[in-house]
Amino acid sequence: MIEELTESYLNRSWYEENDDSNQTEWKTWESKYDIALDKTRMVEFNKILDATTIKGSNIYVTDQNNQVVSTSLYQQNNKKVRVIPTKNYQSEHTYILWIKGLKAEGGSLLGENVKMEFTIK
Numbered sequence: 001m002i003e004e005l006t007e008s009y010l011n012r013s014w015y016e017e018n019d020d021s022n023q024t025e026w027k028t029w030e031s032k033y034d035i036a037l038d039k040t041r042m043v044e045f046n047k048i049l050d051a052t053t054i055k056g057s058n059i060y061v062t063d064q065n066n067q068v069v070s071t072s073l074y075q076q077n078n079k080k081v082r083v084i085p086t087k088n089y090q091s092e093h094t095y096i097l098w099i100k101g102l103k104a105e106g107g108s109l110l111g112e113n114v115k116m117e118f119t120i121k
Contacts (some may be wrong), residue, residue: 008082026098029116037120040096047104048078058101059083064094078105089120 041092043059054075061069070086089095100113 026100026112026115027112030115031116032118033090034121035118037088037091039068039089040085041118042076042080043083043097043099044080045102045110046079047110049081050103050105050107051075052103053103054081059097059099060097060099061085062096063090069095091120094119 041061054073056071056073059073059081060111061071063069065082069089072084074082074084076082083097095118097116097118098113102110104110
């Protein structure tokens with residue numbers, strides 16, 4: 001496990017302090033629909049990741065009320081990260097996966113900040 005975005009982050013107003021969704025430019029990935037309740041998000045990159053940048057402030061999920069969803073991040077291999085909610089997503093709700101500030105193994109930033117909306121069955 002790389003890092004868990006838990007209630008302790010949320011109780012410390014982590015999101016409000018780190019929310020730059022309006023100040024940062026975001027590339028929007030294609031939305032996904034009818035996602036299973038127990039589906040975890042697997043994000044694959046084209047470069048080897050710097051594991052120190054795989055953390056809850058760089059990869060996180062918000063719900064339809066713009067509240068951060070508690071998740072755990074697991075690095076599957078050098079290029080993949082699994083984003084797992086600590087509680088199941090809710091049926092017929094929409095969420096957004098946010099990815100920003102990740103670095104490649106050599107220290108260079110991995111392209112643009114991205115967001116992807118997904119809706120649960």
